[in-house]
Amino acid sequence: MYVAVKGGETAILNSYKLLAEQRRGDTAHAELTIDQIRQQLKLSVDRVMTEGSVYDPELAALAIKQASGDLVEAIFLLRAYRATLPRLGNTCALDTTRMQLDRRISATFKDLPGGQVLGPTYDYTQRLLDFSLLANAQELESPTTNPASPLPQTVSSVPSVPRVVDLLNQEGLIERTDRSGHDPAPRDLTREPLRFPADRATRLQNIARGDEGFLLAMAYSTQRGYSHSHPFVGEVRLGQVAVEIEPEELGFALSIGEIEITECEMVNQFAGSKTEPPQFTRGYGLAFGQSERKAMAMSLVDRALRAEELGEPIESPAQMQEFVLSHSDSLEASGFVQHLKLPHYVDFQSELELVRKMRARLSNPDETPV
Amino acid sequence: MNAPEVNFAYLDERTKRMIRRAILKAVAIPGYQVPFGSREMPLPYGWGTGGIQVTASVIGPHDTLKVIDQGSDDTVNAVNIRRFFERTAGVNTTTRTQEATLIQTRHRIPELPLVEGQIIVYQVPVPEPMQRLEPRETETRTLHGLAEYGLMHVKLYEDIARYGHIATTYDYPVMVNHRYIMSPSPIPKFDNPKMHMNPALQLFGAGREKRIYAVPPYTAVESLAFEDHPFEIQQWQAACAQCGATDSFLDEVILDDAGGRMHVCSDSDYCQTRQDTKEQV
Numbered sequence: 001m002y003v004a005v006k007g008g009e010t011a012i013l014n015s016y017k018l019l020a021e022q023r024r025g026d027t028a029h030a031e032l033t034i035d036q037i038r039q040q041l042k043l044s045v046d047r048v049m050t051e052g053s054v055y056d057p058e059l060a061a062l063a064i065k066q067a068s069g070d071l072v073e074a075i076f077l078l079r080a081y082r083a084t085l086p087r088l089g090n091t092c093a094l095d096t097t098r099m100q101l102d103r104r105i106s107a108t109f110k111d112l113p114g115g116q117v118l119g120p121t122y123d124y125t126q127r128l129l130d131f132s133l134l135a136n137a138q139e140l141e142s143p144t145t146n147p148a149s150p151l152p153q154t155v156s157s158v159p160s161v162p163r164v165v166d167l168l169n170q171e172g173l174i175e176r177t178d179r180s181g182h183d184p185a186p187r188d189l190t191r192e193p194l195r196f197p198a199d200r201a202t203r204l205q206n207i208a209r210g211d212e213g214f215l216l217a218m219a220y221s222t223q224r225g226y227s228h229s230h231p232f233v234g235e236v237r238l239g240q241v242a243v244e245i246e247p248e249e250l251g252f253a254l255s256i257g258e259i260e261i262t263e264c265e266m267v268n269q270f271a272g273s274k275t276e277p278p279q280f281t282r283g284y285g286l287a288f289g290q291s292e293r294k295a296m297a298m299s300l301v302d303r304a305l306r307a308e309e310l311g312e313p314i315e316s317p318a319q320m321q322e323f324v325l326s327h328s329d330s331l332e333a334s335g336f337v338q339h340l341k342l343p344h345y346v347d348f349q350s351e352l353e354l355v356r357k358m359r360a361r362l363s364n365p366d367e368t369p370v
Numbered sequence: 371m372n373a374p375e376v377n378f379a380y381l382d383e384r385t386k387r388m389i390r391r392a393i394l395k396a397v398a399i400p401g402y403q404v405p406f407g408s409r410e411m412p413l414p415y416g417w418g419t420g421g422i423q424v425t426a427s428v429i430g431p432h433d434t435l436k437v438i439d440q441g442s443d444d445t446v447n448a449v450n451i452r453r454f455f456e457r458t459a460g461v462n463t464t465t466r467t468q469e470a471t472l473i474q475t476r477h478r479i480p481e482l483p484l485v486e487g488q489i490i491v492y493q494v495p496v497p498e499p500m501q502r503l504e505p506r507e508t509e510t511r512t513l514h515g516l517a518e519y520g521l522m523h524v525k526l527y528e529d530i531a532r533y534g535h536i537a538t539t540y541d542y543p544v545m546v547n548h549r550y551i552m553s554p555s556p557i558p559k560f561d562n563p564k565m566h567m568n569p570a571l572q573l574f575g576a577g578r579e580k581r582i583y584a585v586p587p588y589t590a591v592e593s594l595a596f597e598d599h600p601f602e603i604q605q606w607q608a609a610c611a612q613c614g615a616t617d618s619f620l621d622e623v624i625l626d627d628a629g630g631r632m633h634v635c636s637d638s639d640y641c642q643t644r645q646d647t648k649e650q651v
Contacts, residue, residue: 008449079410084382193405193580196508322506332578335415336495342417342447345440345621346477346636350539350558352622353604358533 023068037061046260046289047071051330052078053190053209055259055288072211072330079331083190090185092244092253096263097160099239103290106164107233108267114161119238120290164235165265165282174267174280196322203305203325204298208286210328212294218318219300226316227304230269231283238262238290262287266299273311281310379426379459385409389427389582393573396584401546402514403497408580418451418476419577421493425474428489428573429455434462436470441478441619441636448476465639477540479561481618481640484570486587492555494576497583499543499553519551522594530599539604545592546585554591560603560619565591608633613644 024031038045038061048060052075060078067073103119106112118124168174186201194206207215222229240260244253264285272278283303285295304318317323327333377383385407392406411419429435435455439448443465451474452463464470467482476493484490500510503521513521522543529537536542542559546552554562555574565572565585572585585591595601609616611632618640620633635641 008444008446009453012446012450012453076410076414080412083410084377084380084385086382190410191407193407195405196506322508326507331410332415335417335419336578337416338414339416339495342476343440343445344477346558346619347540347556349619349621349636350560350604354537354539357535358537361534 023066032065034058034061034065037064043290044069044071044074046287046291047212047294048074048078049288050291050294051075051209051211052082054078054082057289072334076331076334087188087191089245089247091256092246094241094243094261096237096241096261097162097166099161099237099241099261099263100258101161101237101239102260103238104161104235105233105237106235108164108235109167112164112167121292161237163237163265165267168234168267168280172279175270175276175282177282194325196325197308198321198325200302200306200309203321204284204286204302206325207298207301207328210298211330211333212291212297214328214330214333215297215301216293218304218324219297221316222300222304222318227307227312227319229283229300229303231300231303232267233296234265234267234282236262236264236292236296238292260289262289262291262295264292264295264299266296266303268303270310281306376458378431379429379455380412381409381423381426386427389423392582393424393427393584396573396582397571397586399550400585400589401550401552401583403576403581403583405580406582408577411577413450413454415578416495417447418474418493420575420579420582421474421476421491421577422451422454422575423577424491424573424575424582425455425472426459428491429459429461429472431459431461433471434464434469436464436467436473436639437475438473438478438480438637438639439476440621441480442638444638466643467639477556477558478619478636479557479564481615481635481637482643483564484568486569488570490570490572492557492572492574494553494555494574494581495578496541497553497574497576497579497581499541499551514550517549522551526594526596530596536595536599542601543594545594547589548592551594552583552585552591558604558619559593559601562591562593562601563603567591606633610635610641610644613641613648615641615644 038057041061041064044064045057045060048063048071049055049057052060052063054060059081060074063074063077064071066077101114101117103121104114104117106116165174169176186205189202189205189209194202198206223231238260240258242255243257243259244255246253266283266285267280268283270279270281281303283299283301283306285298285302287294287298301318301324304316305321305324307314307319312319314320381389388407392404396402396404408420409423411422413419413422425435435452437443437448437452439445442448443452455461456463467473467480470488472489472491473480474491474493479490498507498510500513500521503525504510504513513519526536529535538559540558541553541556542562544552544554544562544565554565567588567590568585569587571587574583576582593601604619606620608620610618610620612634615635618635618637621636622631623634624631
């Protein structure tokens with residue numbers, strides 16, 4: 001007999017209970033703590049903070065726990081939390097030359113002021129499953145000091161480590177970013193809707209929050225002939241940087257803490273135009289925590305999106321603002337794709353009727369279309 | 371079930387004010403899509419966040435809210451949104467169309483005619499009626515500005531040339547106040563005529579696409595058509611198996627694995643009211 005779709009409320013409440021059980025897993029095993037996630041799943045925490053647009057490792061860890069480790073869901077939780085928080089003020093622009101570096105590499109120069117610092121990275125691990133981790137008692141070896149690769153302690157005593165692109169700049173080989181006196185306040189995309197065409201600061205804000213997988217694929221496409229841009233890693237750096245605010249009544253900057261960030265400057269060849277001599281152009285990427293894949297992908301996409309400004313033909317998806325910026329957000333994409341799970345009885349009923357009508361006409365060819 | 375730690379109807383007052391301004395502009399220019407700073411709601415994009423934000427901005431403590439999805443008050447998404455407002459605003463809720471001051475809907479307009487003073491809030495997935503024809507917003511914005519709707523008319527004409535009729539059955543484009551082409555949201559075209567000169571205020575919220583638009587009371591809403599191919603609504607050979615209605619939108623329900631099926635009203639309140647009246651007689 002016909003069962004109306006009654007009982008939705010009970011079903012929802014039951015699904016909460018089932019979800020909680022699934023999240024907890026077998027109670028014979030100890031419950032995961034927020035500190036464990038924060039300390040031992042750092043890279044997950046970093047991604048959730050970056051795309052969730054909140055620098056708070058504890059809340060990011062909580063979101064990961066609540067989402068059973070689904071990072072896109074965790075990002076959603078953090079975003080929903082931040083949506084109604086008050087905005088207390090703006091920080092000064094981060095000065096990343098004053099970063100305390102944990103890692104810094106350049107692919108363009110063998111050696112450079114400040115040195116190359118390999119730091120913590122999976123790059124040169126040989127990807128063999130480490131079965132000793134199964135045993136749960138990992139003994140840590142402390143790194144041996146090598147004078148050629150200074151440890152963070154030594155680096156942090158260096159007051160300022162110039163960015164590689166600035167070194168190139170002294171020869172005038174790389175484009176300059178003209179800030180014309182002051183740095184205009186960027187739009188806040190979480191407060192104002194994205195409008196097209198979007199300026200570079202707005203684009204960067206969008207892709208900073210954008211889904212890592214999407215940006216990675218877009219960046220990859222630029223390397224495979226869809227807007228080829230000859231990129232070089234000018235520099236990737238990871239470390240702690242001071243966050244400062246300048247209260248109006250004080251007139252000088254105060255440090256309110258430090259955050260860990262990954263910054264990437266990509267250097268791209270540019271053949272020049274009628275007004276500009278041949279030079280290198282830049283793409284920029286910035287992410288919270290250690291998020292190198294994200295920062296690098298972001299810098300490639302940023303450079304591709306500058307096509308119009310640099311007078312390059314816009315032919316590939318990665319160069320198209322509306323294509324990239326409208327589809328970069330994991331929440332928007334995930335929500336809309338998954339909304340297909342919602343009932344569509346009415347639309348489907350309408351389509352059923354249409355298809356029947358069309359088929360009736362086919363099987364009855366005497367009836368000519370009016 | 372009030373949750374005191376959040377503001378009334380969840381959104382903070384500054385956000386509500388921003389949204390109300392967008393609504394006022396939308397009412398002033400019927401059918402025009404007003405961009406707004408859509409927030410990340412605790413429900414997913416694509417599941418009614420636009421409608422929820424509009425409802426949250428216009429709802430007051432004395433409102434009576436009805437939430438429907440596919441015409442029914444009992445589908446899980448409708449239940450979820452109703453619970454959200456019960457929790458965050460503590461307002462009265464109802465399933466009766468005539469008792470509601472505010473109705474949030476997805477994909478249907480109630481069968482019972484709306485009256486003056488009621489507000490109906492539509493959840494809109496894709497506010498731009500021409501998006502499938504021209505995905506670039508910079509282009510469609512210009513087309514709306516110039517009232518250059520050839521693209522849409524050509525699409526409808528091509529349907530007629532190919533199939534003999536317009537092959538759009540829901541989200542059927544309308545012309546509002548003789549000026550803007552507008553998406554009525556994915557309601558079946560059966561519901562389109564109800565929008566025309568409706569005494570209620572009709573508000574449309576698209577959260578993911580960050581647009582709000584409106585049809586003020588007693589505004590002309592015409593479904594696009596050609597003189598020799600007038601607009602027609604769906605018709606059924608059957609009547610509702612529950613209440614016998616022949617004038618409502620009917621959903622087909624599959625009864626067994628042998629292809630047995632029946633038709634029932636999609637509007638659960640309309641159907642229930644008719645059944646109750648029958649019993650009394």
